[in-house]
Amino acid sequence: MDRLSFILFGHAAFQYLNAACELGVLDLLAERGPLPEEEIRTRLELEERACAVLLLGCTALGLTVKEGGHYRVADLVASLRAGGTWQNIKDTVAFEQHVVYEGQADFTESLQRNSNVGLRRIPGDEPDLYQRLSGNPRLESVFYRYMKSWSELANSHLVHTLDLGNAHRLLDCGGGDAVNALALARHNPALQITVLEIPSSAEMTAARIARAGLSDRVGVQPGDMFADPFPTGMDCVLFAHQLVIWTPEQNTALLRKAYSALEPGGRVVIFNSMSNDEGDGPLVAALDSVYFAALPAEGGMIYPWRVHERCLRDAGFTAVERHPVPGWTPHGIIVATKEAA
């Protein structure tokens, strides 16, 4: 029953994590060291009962540890803080709470209708989540903070796996706030990058690039990657956290456009979470698929590697390589080359 009860009350477990992050109890204990309940209550400005609930949950879930009369932060949280990725986790928690949570209540209906019914929880009448974000500035900022953090948890592997020593031009399709384009540009000083982004987000993208001081090498092309032509003459086309959003048919169409945009010998790169070919995990890929089934666009999931590989072959690519990414996120990288005729 342990595992079933954890699933049964999984939403409550998440609410403890979210409250712990929003109220700052874990950061407080990490910064101040072990504290008695009364001091925690005073510092968090909580009533006695409220603080007791918070500490009961955090301690039972292993986010805090009670020793003697004091509470301390769990070793895991302390080590994430020391390793510099605790903020990435907090940004992910905020995204789950403010963008994902409500829409997931429509998961069953989304499966029955094979469509993203949960999008109805996001104000707006645009056809997907991304086009609704600019009309919801608070959600937009939570979303792009999360995307940056989620990318940063794995994109050093992207930067080191991709040898772009001989590449001159890279297209980043749906590049968001340019987190991956900027990382690649910093690592490859000769590379020119075009970030293709929807018009309602393109200004935000350009501002991030300017703030990074890389506007001379990283540009933004506002447009719709489905409807508008890709710029040609590319050595590399990147789809980062992109081909989890759409159906395999849409992905194949995008990969065909990438194939046409590439020079012979050029490469397309898929960088996102992957599920395994057996269809039984990893767990984070399965859990993240609820969001992709219920919310952002009509059809998406954390696809198995083989589905991306099939789309690549259907789009004309023959040489296809897998690069699993180590770490707790289920990230992977697929690199496919457009062979010279």
Ligand SMILES: C[S@@+](CC[C@H](N)C(=O)[O-])C[C@H]1O[C@@H](n2cnc3c(N)ncnc32)[C@H](O)[C@@H]1O
């Ligand atoms: C999941 S985010 C990924 C952002 C970024 N690539 C990253 O890895 O952090 C998807 C991005 O694709 C953009 N996008 C969605 N539909 C698009 C379209 N039709 N044309 C261009 N960009 C699009 C969204 O605005 C969003 O910034």
